[in-house]
Amino acid sequence: VKTAPFWGLxxxxxxxxxxxxxxxxxxxxxxxxxxxxxxxxAAAVVGLMSLFNGLGRIxxxxxxxxxxxxxxxxxxxxxxxxxxxxxxxxxxxxxFQIVLYTILTCYGGGFATLPAFIGDLFGTKQLGAIxxxxxxxxxxxxLAGPQINAYLRTVTGSYxxxxxxxxxxxVVALAVxxxxxxxxxxx
Numbered sequence: 430v431k432t433a434p435f436w437g438l439x440x441x442x443x444x445x446x447x448x449x450x451x452x453x454x455x456x457x458x459x460x461x462x463x464x465x466x467x468x469x470x471a472a473a474v475v476g477l478m479s480l481f482n483g484l485g486r487i488x489x490x491x492x493x494x495x496x497x498x499x500x501x502x503x504x505x506x507x508x509x510x511x512x513x514x515x516x517x518x519x520x521x522x523x524x525f526q527i528v529l530y531t532i533l534t535c536y537g538g539g540f541a542t543l544p545a546f547i548g549d550l551f552g553t554k555q556l557g558a559i560x561x562x563x564x565x566x567x568x569x570x571x572l573a574g575p576q577i578n579a580y581l582r583t584v585t586g587s588y589x590x591x592x593x594x595x596x597x598x599x600v601v602a603l604a605v606x607x608x609x610x611x612x613x614x615x616x
Contacts, residue, residue, distance in 0.1 A: 430562055434550045437609040441502055442539060443566035443573075444602040448513065448595040449536030450574030453478065455588045456529060462587065463517060464525045474526060481530040482537035489538025490545065498546035499610045505535040506603035513596040517589040540567075550613070 452459075456478060460471040493501040512528050519525045547559050581591040 433612055434609060435559070435563070437605050437612070438543070438546065438550070438563050439566045440605050441506075441602050441609075442543065442563055443570050444598045445505060445509075445536065445539040446567050446570035447574040447577070448509065448598055449532070449539070450570060451578045451591060451595060452513075452529070452532055452536075454575045454578050455582070455591065459516075459588045460525065460529075464520055464522050466522070474529070477526075478530065478533050481533040485534025485537035486541035488534060490541035493538075493542045493545060498542055498549050499606060499613065501538070501542055502546070502606045503603060503610070505539060506599045506606060509535055510596055510599045510603065513592050513599060517587075517592050 456475050457468070457471040460466045460474050461468065466474065489501060489505070496504065509532060512532050516525070516528050516532075519528060543563065544556060544560055547563065548556050551559055577594070578588065578591050581594065582588055584590075
């Protein structure tokens, strides 16, 4: 808890989860507003989100064995910067779903890749305890994501502003992941 890599992981997880939960929270109304789905159609889109969350956990965790954990997190953030920025301007139903489901793979992949990243950084002796401490980011993000979405929706009347703010958050997460990569290389 007293090390920079711990706090780097914590910040990256907090941002990934806050933004991911924010998208989960707003997916149905966003689909109705931006691409004109009915409530029933939007519910079907939301219903498939958990499938991609799960596939992301398997796929990204497996891919991280080849890319390296730091590179995997950087890929999450680069992808999500582009996807969150693009999402409010998409009018195609298929493209909307592809972008939304890709975001959900990154959300799930962040969770699945975390234990291996902790093991790479700190070893496996205290992995369980460190993992528990880092997962406090999940608890905090569970509060922050929906609250930020709800507040900004109330103030602006749409989810577009929220998605742009989340894009900026991912830029911060990418910067943290780059700093971690430099820190790890020096260690």
